Amino acid sequence: MNRVVITGMGIYSCLGANLEEVKNSLYAGKSGIGIDPIRTEMGYRSALTGILPEPNLKKMLKRRMRVGMGQESRYAYMATIEALQMAGIDDAFLDSHIIGLLYGNDSTAQSVIEGIDKLREVKDTTLMGSGNIFKSMNSTINMNLSTIFRLKGINFTISAACASGSHAIGLGYMFIKQGLQSMVVCGGAQEVNANAMGSFDGLGAFSVQMDDPTKASRPFDAGRDGLVPSGGGATVILESYESAIARGATILAEVIGYGFSSNGLHISQPSVEGPARSLRMALDQANVAPSDIDYINAHATSTPLGDKHEAMAISSVFGGDNCPYVSSTKSMTGHECWMAGASEIVYSLLMMQNSFIAPNINLENVAEEAKPLNLATTTINHDIDTFLSNSFGFGGTNSSLIIRKFKQ
Amino acid sequence: MERAKIIETTNRFLIDEFEVDPDDIILDENLHETLDLDSLDYVDLVVVIQNHFGFKLTAEDFKGVDTFEDFYTMIETHLHKFTQENAS
Numbered sequence: 001m002n003r004v005v006i007t008g009m010g011i012y013s014c015l016g017a018n019l020e021e022v023k024n025s026l027y028a029g030k031s032g033i034g035i036d037p038i039r040t041e042m043g044y045r046s047a048l049t050g051i052l053p054e055p056n057l058k059k060m061l062k063r064r065m066r067v068g069m070g071q072e073s074r075y076a077y078m079a080t081i082e083a084l085q086m087a088g089i090d091d092a093f094l095d096s097h098i099i100g101l102l103y104g105n106d107s108t109a110q111s112v113i114e115g116i117d118k119l120r121e122v123k124d125t126t127l128m129g130s131g132n133i134f135k136s137m138n139s140t141i142n143m144n145l146s147t148i149f150r151l152k153g154i155n156f157t158i159s160a161a162c163a164s165g166s167h168a169i170g171l172g173y174m175f176i177k178q179g180l181q182s183m184v185v186c187g188g189a190q191e192v193n194a195n196a197m198g199s200f201d202g203l204g205a206f207s208v209q210m211d212d213p214t215k216a217s218r219p220f221d222a223g224r225d226g227l228v229p230s231g232g233g234a235t236v237i238l239e240s241y242e243s244a245i246a247r248g249a250t251i252l253a254e255v256i257g258y259g260f261s262s263n264g265l266h267i268s269q270p271s272v273e274g275p276a277r278s279l280r281m282a283l284d285q286a287n288v289a290p291s292d293i294d295y296i297n298a299h300a301t302s303t304p305l306g307d308k309h310e311a312m313a314i315s316s317v318f319g320g321d322n323c324p325y326v327s328s329t330k331s332m333t334g335h336e337c338w339m340a341g342a343s344e345i346v347y348s349l350l351m352m353q354n355s356f357i358a359p360n361i362n363l364e365n366v367a368e369e370a371k372p373l374n375l376a377t378t379t380i381n382h383d384i385d386t387f388l389s390n391s392f393g394f395g396g397t398n399s400s401l402i403i404r405k406f407k408q
Numbered sequence: 409m410e411r412a413k414i415i416e417t418t419n420r421f422l423i424d425e426f427e428v429d430p431d432d433i434i435l436d437e438n439l440h441e442t443l444d445l446d447s448l449d450y451v452d453l454v455v456v457i458q459n460h461f462g463f464k465l466t467a468e469d470f471k472g473v474d475t476f477e478d479f480y481t482m483i484e485t486h487l488h489k490f491t492q493e494n495a496s
Contacts, residue, residue, distance in 0.1 A: 063427045064449065124464070129455050130448035 008087025014050035050230025068134030075233030100153030104164025104188030161393025166341025190231030230334030257286025263396025
């Protein structure tokens with residue numbers, strides 16, 4: 001079995017447009033949440049959302065490469081460019097190696113709606129243009145990035161709701177561990193627009209604490225009332241240890257465990273046992289004890305039920321006096337949905353690299369069921385040797401990844 | 409519409425929407441090679457021509473179009489026909 005290491009990462013989120021900006025936001029405990037007035041006009045209960053600029057790729061990519069890219073692909077591109085650059089992957093390497101692409105995505109609502117609106121207006125399919133089909137399919141990010149970067153290995157999209165990005169990294173890890181690929185670009189992206197989130201808002205799942213948007217996302221707090229939707233793109237470059245060493249790459253960390261499970265219960269309501277099984281499997285796969293984990297980046301989205309069940313799952317596995325530091329970076333980012341499992345790996349890697357634990361902001365009154373957790377309410381300067389990141393999604397899909405600082 | 413206006417309108421969308429360098433638009437140069445057109449680009453050419461001139465072309469209409477001058481002439485011919493049909 002191959003060892004699987006991380007040699008590059010990139011991020012484009014409401015905390016910043018690159019790793020440096022995002023690291024600073026994480027350390028400062030800065031929220032990326034704001035108000036989108038269009039959502040109010042459209043009849044949303046909540047206008048809260050992560051706020052991030054639209055990447056302008058006009059100077060970066062030719063028109064033919066851009067016309068099939070919707071919002072989520074543009075975010076993914078920004079993150080991937082940064083990750084490849086950090087990994088030292090240049091055009092010559094891309095052209096001479098077999099590199100895979102496993103990316104998490106679970107919607108293209110804006111592109112689908114734009115295309116259908118156009119068709120209803122003009123009643124002529126040709127006038128929808130050449131790009132709409134490639135923007136509208138759920139595998140849009142894989143289609144675009146594999147073409148732009150001329151990737152020639154495994155290539156498909158992982159759709160697993162809010163665990164998509166995490167499973168993408170988990171599967172990339174498996175492909176490399178098994179020796180089927182020596183390098184896989186992995187990540188997750190999430191569109192951020194008023195067309196994408198209406199039906200989710202309709203479930204009453206979103207926070208309506210709009211008076212101060214930066215305080216709306218409050219995972220594990222007794223006063224939480226729902227999640228805040230957000231998004232962007234996050235990419236990591238996974239590589240076999242042998243490949244990284246052979247090309248003299250800087251190794252950021254090593255993926256040592258991937259646990260997964262399905263609740264097999266309700267389509268939206270969380271469970272304790274499903275996530276707990278995912279946690280235990282990740283620990284078993286990594287061959288580490290709960291006490292070896294220094295930090296848990298919780299999935300906690302700020303919903304009353306979800307956070308409660310995750311707190312109970314973490315307590316059941318890590319209970320006692322040795323609970324590692326826990327924080328949910330969604331307190332700052334909101335819920336980055338299909339991207340979250342990948343972005344939270346990048347956030348945690350930034351913490352590992354810079355020896356701090358980002359705070360779970362807005363935690364004023366810890367919810368009863370979260371009291372056994374060792375929650376980081378402020379930024380803590382602390383070394384992280386090994387961290388675990390949880391991601392759970394609708395339908396009861398769960399994923400837990402364990403990553404360790406690289407040691408020879 | 410005068411031919412000069414047709415050429416001006418066409419060049420504008422080639423520059424703005426197809427990102428053609430204005431210096432590369434030369435009457436007797438090959439349109440397909442200059443724009444580096446693939447099969448998908450013809451769909452988008454049909455869209456922009458519909459948006460700017462109001463009539464719809466098919467792939468067949470591009471047969472015989474080699475140069476920019478051929479392209480302007482093809483548009484002019486179709487626009488004339490379209491204008492006459494809508495006037496009658």
